[in-house]
């Protein structure tokens with residue numbers, strides 16, 4: 001598999017980094033591997049969540065910004081970044097952060113301008129299921145969702 005910098009380049013403008021594709025990709029094509037040499041228990045701005053209490057430090061791939069209408073997704077089971085639709089050479093790449101992050105270390109306001117913009121990007125736990133269902137979701141996020149629904153049911157039983 002190609003390394004990150006063979007297929008991608010980082011552009012910096014006013015200290016804001018973006019990740020740009022050096023070539024075209026078809027939908028479903030693997031773009032690069034997700035780095036996995038440095039796994040941590042806690043998230044930070046340079047990590048991607050891959051399981052409960054497991055956050056991989058992604059190095060240069062941390063320049064990958066969020067969009068509510070993303071053109072790539074991160075498959076944390078196979079540790080690959082995959083094209084979610086056709087990508088052209090020179091396109092900036094984006095993924096939907098809550099597709100890997102349950103609870104983010106540094107939430108922010110999204111200005112992506114898409115019709116389905118979630119506005120506050122803080123992690124999957126803060127989004128309604130109806131919003132999450134529209135996106136590619138990794139298995140650990142699905143597990144968290146099931147857990148949350150179970151806990152809610154138990155709490156409702158207690159109230160009764």
Ligand SMILES: [Zn+2]
Nearest residue numbers: 068110112117
């Ligand atoms: Zn948005």
